[in-house]
Amino acid sequence: MMEARKYVWEGAIPLQIHLHESEVTTLPPPLPALILAPRIGYLPLLVPHIKPHFSSTLPPGIDTVWFDYKGLPLKWYIPTGILFDLLCAEPERPWNLTVHFRGYPGNILIPCEGEDSVKWSFINSLKEAAYIINGNCKSVMNMSQPDQVELWRSVINAGNLEAYIRVSSKLKLGTVGDEYAADLYSSSLNSRQSIGDTDSTGQVKTGKCFTLLDAVKSLLPEYFPYKSLNNEESSREEDKDEEKVPSENLSEHVESCYSSDDAEVKLVRIQGIEPKLEIPFSWVVNNLVNPEHFLHLCVCLKLPQVKIPSDT
Numbered sequence: 001m002m003e004a005r006k007y008v009w010e011g012a013i014p015l016q017i018h019l020h021e022s023e024v025t026t027l028p029p030p031l032p033a034l035i036l037a038p039r040i041g042y043l044p045l046l047v048p049h050i051k052p053h054f055s056s057t058l059p060p061g062i063d064t065v066w067f068d069y070k071g072l073p074l075k076w077y078i079p080t081g082i083l084f085d086l087l088c089a090e091p092e093r094p095w096n097l098t099v100h101f102r103g104y105p106g107n108i109l110i111p112c113e114g115e116d117s118v119k120w121s122f123i124n125s126l127k128e129a130a131y132i133i134n135g136n137c138k139s140v141m142n143m144s145q146p147d148q149v150e151l152w153r154s155v156i157n158a159g160n161l162e163a164y165i166r167v168s169s170k171l172k173l174g175t176v177g178d179e180y181a182a183d184l185y186s187s188s189l190n191s192r193q194s195i196g197d198t199d200s201t202g203q204v205k206t207g208k209c210f211t212l213l214d215a216v217k218s219l220l221p222e223y224f225p226y227k228s229l230n231n232e233e234s235s236r237e238e239d240k241d242e243e244k245v246p247s248e249n250l251s252e253h254v255e256s257c258y259s260s261d262d263a264e265v266k267l268v269r270i271q272g273i274e275p276k277l278e279i280p281f282s283w284v285v286n287n288l289v290n291p292e293h294f295l296h297l298c299v300c301l302k303l304p305q306v307k308i309p310s311d312t
Contacts, residue, residue: 002161004287004288005161005287006161008039008040008271008287008288009040009160009161009164011038011039011040011081011271011272012036012037012038012039013036013037013039013080013081013084013093013095013272014034014035014036014037014093014094014095015033015034015035015036015037015046015094015095015096015097016032016033016034016094016095016096016097017032017033017034017035017046017050017067017096017097017098017099018032018096018097018098018099019032019054019057019058019098019099019101020068020098020099020100022102022103023054023057023058023059023100023101023102024057025057025058025059026056026057029057030053030054030056030057032096033049033050033053033054033099034094035049035050037080038080038081039079039080039081039084039271039272040079040080040081040155040290040291041079041080041155041156042076042077042078042079042080042118042122043067043074043076043080043083043097044065044076044112044114044115044117044118045115045118045156047065047114050099051063051065051101054099054101058101058102059102061101061102063101063102064100064101064102064103064104065099065100065101065104065112066099066100066104066105066109066112067097067098067099067100068097068098068100069083069087069095069096069097069098072087073105073108073109074097075109076109076112076117076118077110077112077118077121077125079290079296081271081272082290082296082298084272085269085270085271085272085296085298086298089266089267089300091272115156119152122152122155122291122292123140123148123152125292125293125294126140126171126292126293127140127141128294129173129292129293129294130171130173130293133173133174133293134172134173139170139171139172139173140171143170143171147167147170150163150166150167151163151164151167151168154167154291155291164291168291173293209280209281209282210280210281210282211277211278211279211280211281212268212275212276212277212278212279212280212281212284213277213278214281215281215284215297216265216268216277216297216299219297219299220265220299223263223264223265223301262303262304263301263302263303263304264301264302264303264304265299265300265301265302266300266301266302267299267300268297268298268299268300269297269298269299269300270284270288270295270296270297270298271288271296273288275288
């Protein structure tokens with residue numbers, strides 16, 4: 001388990017950051033800044049590293065830094081890796097972003113006062129996670145100041161997983177075990193009116209555990225038309241004989257799932273990878289969760305091509 005978590009913590013995205021043309025005051029314009037951004041980090045934390053690169057060409061004024069991707073202002077409180085997974089269905093390396101030091105879009109983005117704003121946003125997310133998991137956030141609220149500092153430092157100094165585990169273990173947020181997966185699977189079956197296929201503990205009689213596919217189905221049922229378990233099993237056998245749509249790292253279960261308007265789940269990406277959807281959901285949660293204890297699932301949909309009628 002530790003090996004998988006270590007890979008997540010050490011994950012990084014190569015960025016090529018351009019200064020917005022409206023803020024260039026010198027000729028020739030500055031070259032873009034190249035930086036390796038931690039996936040679990042936040043864009044505002046990169047400012048001390050990139051500002052020296054552009055400082056000689058900036059116009060007079062007070063810094064109000066923000067980033068955009070193809071004109072879309074980026075929410076600074078979302079981890080960099082999640083932004084990348086959401087906005088780049090086809091991974092772009094390096095990822096080309098634009099940085100602005102002026103003209104903060106306060107009507108779109110909430111204010112950011114640098115590292116302190118990012119830190120308290122992270123702590124608030126941790127409180128939310130603790131409340132969801134334990135029914136209260138006392139463990140986070142009662143953190144000592146030294147522990148709070150060490151926890152935050154372990155996040156901004158990406159790769160310091162040992163320090164993070166040492167402090168976060170005191171929060172008693174725990175890990176997802178088989179009993180949790182059983183409860184989730186039982187709940188999923190109830191929603192599909194298939195209670196008869198489970199035993200008294202909520203486990204499936206065939207031994208099937210609650211998988212990533214089951215989790216996605218419970219979140220986005222509109223893209224997975226109702227089928228009984230028996231129908232699902234028979235359809236899987238039929239699918240083996242059918243021609244498959246070319247895809248990368250996708251489960252065959254997803255390839256044939258459409259909504260009423262023919263939208264298709266193209267891929268599910270977590271922490272930059274596209275795991276097989278049959279993987280136990282408990283493993284996904286325990287290994288791919290972010291430091292604030294939220295699991296971010298990026299689901300990309302493929303929409304059918306719209307045929308435009310000709311004028312003839």
